[in-house]
Amino acid sequence: MKIAVLGTGAVGKTIGSKLIQLGHEVKMGSRNAGGEKALTWLKEAGSNASEGTFEDAAAFAEILFNCTAGVGSLEALQLAGAQHLANKILVDVSNPLDFSNGMPPSLSVCNTDSLGEQIQATFPELKVVKTLNTMWCGLMVNPGLINGGDHQVFVAGNDGEAKKSVSTNILNAFGWKPETILDLGDITKARGTEMYLPLWLSIYGATSNGAFNIKIVR
Amino acid sequence: MKIAVLGTGAVGKTIGSKLIQLGHEVKMGSRNAGGEKALTWLKEAGSNASEGTFEDAAAFAEILFNCTAGVGSLEALQLAGAQHLANKILVDVSNPLDFSNGMPPSLSVCNTDSLGEQIQATFPELKVVKTLNTMWCGLMVNPGLINGGDHQVFVAGNDGEAKKSVSTNILNAFGWKPETILDLGDITKARGTEMYLPLWLSIYGATSNGAFNIKIVR
Numbered sequence: 462m463k464i465a466v467l468g469t470g471a472v473g474k475t476i477g478s479k480l481i482q483l484g485h486e487v488k489m490g491s492r493n494a495g496g497e498k499a500l501t502w503l504k505e506a507g508s509n510a511s512e513g514t515f516e517d518a519a520a521f522a523e524i525l526f527n528c529t530a531g532v533g534s535l536e537a538l539q540l541a542g543a544q545h546l547a548n549k550i551l552v553d554v555s556n557p558l559d560f561s562n563g564m565p566p567s568l569s570v571c572n573t574d575s576l577g578e579q580i581q582a583t584f585p586e587l588k589v590v591k592t593l594n595t596m597w598c599g600l601m602v603n604p605g606l607i608n609g610g611d612h613q614v615f616v617a618g619n620d621g622e623a624k625k626s627v628s629t630n631i632l633n634a635f636g637w638k639p640e641t642i643l644d645l646g647d648i649t650k651a652r653g654t655e656m657y658l659p660l661w662l663s664i665y666g667a668t669s670n671g672a673f674n675i676k677i678v679r
Numbered sequence: 680m681k682i683a684v685l686g687t688g689a690v691g692k693t694i695g696s697k698l699i700q701l702g703h704e705v706k707m708g709s710r711n712a713g714g715e716k717a718l719t720w721l722k723e724a725g726s727n728a729s730e731g732t733f734e735d736a737a738a739f740a741e742i743l744f745n746c747t748a749g750v751g752s753l754e755a756l757q758l759a760g761a762q763h764l765a766n767k768i769l770v771d772v773s774n775p776l777d778f779s780n781g782m783p784p785s786l787s788v789c790n791t792d793s794l795g796e797q798i799q800a801t802f803p804e805l806k807v808v809k810t811l812n813t814m815w816c817g818l819m820v821n822p823g824l825i826n827g828g829d830h831q832v833f834v835a836g837n838d839g840e841a842k843k844s845v846s847t848n849i850l851n852a853f854g855w856k857p858e859t860i861l862d863l864g865d866i867t868k869a870r871g872t873e874m875y876l877p878l879w880l881s882i883y884g885a886t887s888n889g890a891f892n893i894k895i896v897r
Contacts, residue, residue, distance in 0.1 A: 567790050567791050568790055571789060571790055571874070572785050572786055572789055572790070572877075573785050607896055607897050608896035608897070611896070612896045615878075615881075617881075643882065643885060643886075644885065645881040645882070645884070645885050646881065646884065646885060650881045652877050652881075653877035653878030653879075653880065653881040653882075654878060654881075656789070656874040656875070656877050656878065657874070657875055657878045659790075659870050659871035659874050660833075660871030660872060660874065660875045661871075662871065663833075663835075663863040663864065663868045663870075663871040663872075664861065664863070664871075664895060666863070666864065667861060667862065667863050667864060668861075668895075668897075670897060672897055673895050673896065673897040674895075674896060674897075675893040675894065675895060675896070676893065676894045676895075676896050677882060677886075677891050677892075677893060677894075678825055678826035678829070678830045678891065678892060678893070678894050679825050679826070679886075679888060679890055679891040679892075
């Protein structure tokens with residue numbers, strides 16, 4: 462498939478490279494085409510990789526990943542262009558972390574709203590599927606790195622078919638076994654996964670190891 | 680030990696009964712002494728149990744549990760009286776869940792502050808230890824109910840000795856093995872554990888089973 466990865470940070474590069482490995486064509490999008498991060502990634506990523514503006518990537522893609530910093534996601538998607546987003550799936554892995562007051566970051570939106578909901582409300586024809594935002598990017602694309610892959614990934618979104626497609630074509634392909642994927646419900650459930658970030662950061666701070674995840678036990 | 684349990688809901692009754700089982704003397708505190716819930720609990724709990732006002736309970740106790748509804752916790756502690764709280768440990772298991780706008784609840788404080796921090800700031804001489812607030816009360820006092828007790832409980836607070844005392848005298852006694860207790864740091868880390876509640880509620884909603892907890896895997 463033709464996939465856009467919006468964002469050239471560690472998350473975008475990790476997901477982009479995994480998608481290339483899986484045989485997809487990936488266009489990485491950023492504010493300005495030809496930036497150093499995107500070009501460095503291109504060299505590593507091989508012939509199915511390309512880069513351009515957010516709009517170039519969105520126009521190219523059948524499905525998109527939002528890997529931009531959460532506080533800039535809405536602007537990035539505006540630059541991508543609503544006409545290039547309509548009826549497409551956006552896999553939203555971002556978190557609204559606000560570092561403007563130092564560490565630890567706060568959330569720029571939470572409690573009665575979430576970034577996932579804001580994106581869905583701003584682009585009603587986009588099928589937003591919030592997932593993978595509760596862990597380090599190395600685990601997103603390789604859950605088998607820890608505990609034999611037996612830990613949880615959450616999915617939230619309003620479109621059941623889109624969630625099914627992301628679960629099968631993306632999460633399973635990344636290595637997530639069906640029984641590890643928990644569908645929390647509609648896009649309002651993005652609140653819980655985004656508001657988990659402060660606990661994630663606290664656990665990371667207490668253990669000095671980001672390669673962890675949570676497993677639900679009962 | 681003489682222990683106050685503030686709050687007569689399911690959490691207070693569950694913790695109070697466990698403390699009695701462990702041989703402690705427990706006084707349950709509520710806004711008005713002699714309420715139906717407290718009297719019902721007294722009948723079940725046996726001769727080491729008593730009840731009274733928040734102030735009666737706080738005056739009686741060497742150590743206190745805050746099991747009141749989070750939105751009422753500060754008022755309950757004001758009624759308990761700062762003079763009865765000074766230099767004592769408060770095990771704060773509450774969450775600032777605000778049900779006033781229906782379900783799901785929002786948090787009455789979050790992101791850049793937390794209920795744990797507000798309690799600590801309001802009563803600087805109290806040693807607030809935030810713990811156990813990330814699960815159903817049945818698991819708080821009986822972690823072995825699921826997964827052989829192998830899942831996480833978090834601790835946060837400014838006083839290292841108080842956290843050590845709570846870990847040993849309360850959590851271990853409740854059945855939490857030392858390796859399952861994760862000290863997240865100072866009381867600001869209460870934010871993460873309180874902000875986990877929306878995810879807890881979403882998981883509960885998706886699975887219809889509250890007898891779960893999270894285990895950190897790496």
